[in-house]
Each structure stands twice: as C-alpha cells, then as structure tokens.
Amino acid sequence: MENMTPQTSPESWVAQNRGPILLTLLTVVLTVLFLYTFYVYPGSSMGPEQPIPFSHRLHAGHKAVQCLFCHPYVGESNNPGIPPVEKCLYCHNHIIAKHPWILKEHEYFNTETPTPWKKVWYLPEHVLFNHQRHIRKEIACQECHGKVEAQDRLKGERFKMGFCIECHRKKNANLDCWLACHS
Ligand code: HEC
Ligand code: HEC
Numbered sequence: 001m002e003n004m005t006p007q008t009s010p011e012s013w014v015a016q017n018r019g020p021i022l023l024t025l026l027t028v029v030l031t032v033l034f035l036y037t038f039y040v041y042p043g044s045s046m047g048p049e050q051p052i053p054f055s056h057r058l059h060a061g062h063k064a065v066q067c068l069f070c071h072p073y074v075g076e077s078n079n080p081g082i083p084p085v086e087k088c089l090y091c092h093n094h095i096i097a098k099h100p101w102i103l104k105e106h107e108y109f110n111t112e113t114p115t116p117w118k119k120v121w122y123l124p125e126h127v128l129f130n131h132q133r134h135i136r137k138e139i140a141c142q143e144c145h146g147k148v149e150a151q152d153r154l155k156g157e158r159f160k161m162g163f164c165i166e167c168h169r170k171k172n173a174n175l176d177c178w179l180a181c182h183s
C-alpha cells in the first residue's frame with residue numbers, strides 16, 4: 001500500500017532524484033561564483049569604467065606628469081575639479097593625435113560637452129571638507145587618496161568620519177571639528 005503513489009510523496013521524490021537535484025544545485029553555485037569573479041570582483045578592485053579610459057598610472061606614474069598640472073586649483077578652491085578637455089589636448093594635439101580616444105576628446109571639445117567623468121571619492125552630504133588647509137600643511141595627496149599614480153582606473157572610496165578624526169588626532173588638528181566640519 002505504501003508504495004502505491006511514490007511520485008506524489010515529496011520525500012521519495014527527493015530520494016529518487018537526488019542525483020539531478022545535486023547537479024542542479026552545483027550548477028547554480030558555480031554559475032553564481034563565475035559571475036561574481038568575472039563581474040563583481042574586478043569591479044570592486046578597479047573602480048568604475050570612465051567615458052575615456054584615462055590612466056593615472058600612465059600619466060602621473062610612468063610619464064610623471066605632476067598632479068597639480070591637471071588639478072591646479074586643489075590648494076586654492078573648494079572645488080579642485082577635473083581637468084577640462086583643453087588640458088588633454090595641450091599634449092594630445094601632438095601626442096597620439098589620431099588615437100580613437102583622442103578623437104573622442106575632440107568630439108567633446110567641438111560640441112562643448114564636458115567629459116562625463118564619474119566621481120569616485122565621496123563624503124557624506126553634511127560634511128564640509130576643503131583641500132586648502134590640508135595642502136598648506138603639506139599633507140600628500142596620497143595620504144587621503146592612496147597611490148593614485150599606480151592605478152589605471154581610480155577606485156576611490158566613501159570617506160567615513162573615522163578617517164578624518166584618526167588623522168586629526170594624530171596630527172593634533174582641530175578635534176571639535178564636528179562643529180567646524182558639520183554644516
Ligand atoms: C603632459 C602631457 C599629457 C597630458 C596633459 C595628457 N596626456 Fe594622455 N598621454 C600622454 C602620453 C605621453 C601618452 C602615451 C602616448 C603613447 O602611448 O605613445 C598618453 C596616452 C594617453 C591615452 C592612450 C592610452 C592607451 O591605452 O594607449 C589616452 C586615452 C590619454 N592619454 C588620454 C588623456 C586624457 C583624457 C587627458 C586629459 C585628462 C590626457 N591624456 C592628458 C601625455 C599626456
Ligand atoms: C594628465 C592629467 C592628470 C594628472 C597628471 C593627474 N590627474 Fe587626477 N584626474 C584626471 C582626470 C581626467 C580625472 C577624472 C577621471 C578619473 O577619475 O580617472 C582625475 C581624477 C582624479 C581624482 C578623482 C576625483 C573623483 O572623486 O572622481 C583624484 C582624487 C585625482 N585625480 C588625484 C590625482 C593625483 C593625486 C594625481 C597625482 C599623483 C593626479 N590626480 C594626477 C587627470 C589627471
């Protein structure tokens with residue numbers, strides 16, 4: 001009697017199909033692992049794709065172009081900014097001028113479109129930060145931004161309060177800051 005309807009009993013269905021079920025689970029796990037290693041992992045160690053694959057490693061590292069050549073206002077303005085396309089063309093009108101990416105730069109220039117670079121360093125909305133005080137104290141860019149000159153695609157990060165406080169404590173900088181820094 002018990003074996004009259006083996007197909008409708010869930011336990012025996014599982015028992016009979018153990019092989020295919022395990023195989024399916026294994027496939028799912030491997031697929032997720034595959035997608036993770038190929039899409040998420042490199043993304044998390046490299047930073048977002050930019051409209052033009054500009055490389056800090058090539059320009060600031062290998063060719064040793066100074067940070068301040070391209071970010072000249074970092075010590076003076078609240079908004080250091082990203083270099084305009086004119087700055088790129090200053091060199092690239094002569095260097096690899098016909099390279100497809102440089103032609104794309106010309107296209108931005110001719111249509112007066114600012115290059116839509118993606119921002120990679122973030123502060124929480126309510127934190128006031130400006131570079132001036134820090135640059136004047138000769139704190140290296142790398143203390144906050146890491147080895148920019150060793151990266152092709154900047155990764156950046158979302159700065160947390162602890163990051164500011166830790167250094168302020170170490171260097172005896174203002175710690176009531178959370179009056180000075182919060183708007
Ligand atoms: C001080 C001069 C200089 C400036 C300014 C400059 N570049 Fe370059 N760039 C170079 C040199 C040198 C190379 C290497 C050329 C070669 O491969 O022979 C290069 C190469 C490149 C390449 C090709 C990389 C590759 O994979 O082949 C791209 C794309 C590029 N630059 C984009 C930019 C952009 C965008 C800007 C502006 C934000 C810029 N460059 C500003 C000097 C400069
Ligand atoms: C040849 C021009 C050039 C030089 C030299 C250069 N940069 Fe940049 N920088 C750029 C461009 C273009 C971007 C925007 C694209 C990107 O994020 O890669 C950028 C973006 C950045 C950003 C990211 C800002 C954000 O949140 O998106 C930081 C930080 C930065 N640069 C720091 C540096 C430092 C530090 C150096 C020197 C070690 C340096 N740069 C040298 C052109 C340059």
Ligand code: HEC
Nearest residue numbers: 067071074079080081082121122123129134139140141144
């Ligand atoms: C004390 C830490 C600190 C130092 C030192 C520092 N930065 Fe920054 N930088 C930041 C923070 C924090 C932000 C994000 C600011 C924001 O989102 O408002 C930032 C943002 C930037 C940006 C992006 C600005 C934009 O318009 O998106 C550039 C470019 C930059 N820094 C370049 C530099 C360069 C070049 C140096 C060295 C000359 C430097 N920084 C030194 C903390 C620092």
Ligand code: HEC
Nearest residue numbers: 128129133137139143159163164167168171173174180181
């Ligand atoms: C690597 C060290 C370092 C880091 C990281 C750092 N600071 Fe500073 N900061 C300093 C030093 C040193 C001074 C003092 C400068 C002076 O005496 O003029 C300072 C000064 C300041 C001041 C001016 C304080 C005053 O006296 O009014 C503000 C505001 C400030 N920092 C905000 C921030 C914020 C916000 C962050 C995080 C995003 C940050 N700092 C990260 C070292 C740092």
